Amino acid sequence: MATLSTYLNFDGTAEAAFNFYKSVFGGEFQTLQYIKDMPGGGSNFTEAERSRVMHVSLPIGGDSILMASDILPSVGHRLTVGNNTHINITPKDESEAKRLFDALSNGGQITMPLEKMFWGSLFGTCTDKFGIQWMINLPL
Structure with missing residues (x-):
């Protein structure tokens, strides 16, 4: 696999x-x-x-x-920070989801707060202080 x-x-x-x-x-x-x-x-x-x-x-x-x-x-390399890539993390539980979200968003920007969503997950998105976009997605 x-x-x-x-x-x-x-x-x-x-x-x-x-x-x-x-x-x-x-x-x-x-x-x-x-x-x-x-x-x-x-x-x-x-x-x-x-x-x-x-x-x-x-x-x-x-x-x-x-x-x-x-x-x-x-x-000739040029870096263009774009908005087309996110790294999705599925943590093991709610406490890990909160810890990871808080740490990754520290010094960055929260795009969508970590909250329970209508589709049944604890979900949030942020951009870290290095411009990398993260998704925390914990099915509940």
């Missing part, structure tokens, strides 16, 4: 974002590699880009893994 993972891109803030996500979800990074860790030390990239994240991964429960990297402007 396939495993679904979410991959995010950042413009130089991947490490800060993932330290934040680690504080929310707990656990340890499976991987944290920088451009300078590439063969040749990333010598083809600017000095500032060598300290950017090449790949980071953080298990967030079960088989779910959150992964990311920083873009590399010197090779």
Whole structure:
């Protein structure tokens, strides 16, 4: 069976974002590699880009893994923060739903407060301080 993972891109803030996500979800990074860790030390990239994240991964429960990297402007990468991606989390219970929602929305923006919905779920949406959109959806 396939495993679904979410991959995010950042413009130089991947490490800060993932330290934040680690504080929310707990656990340890499976991987944290920088451009300078590439063969040749990333010598083809600017000095500032060598300290950017090449790949980071953080298990967030079960088989779910959150992964990311920083873009590399010197090779033409451009980051456009859009509104077409949400990460949906189905927590184990109401207390975890509230904890995750409060932590992820701290410093960000609540789009829809965490409330019991007509379809029978505890549901809320927020955008975290890094521009990533989250949905908390707990069927009741």
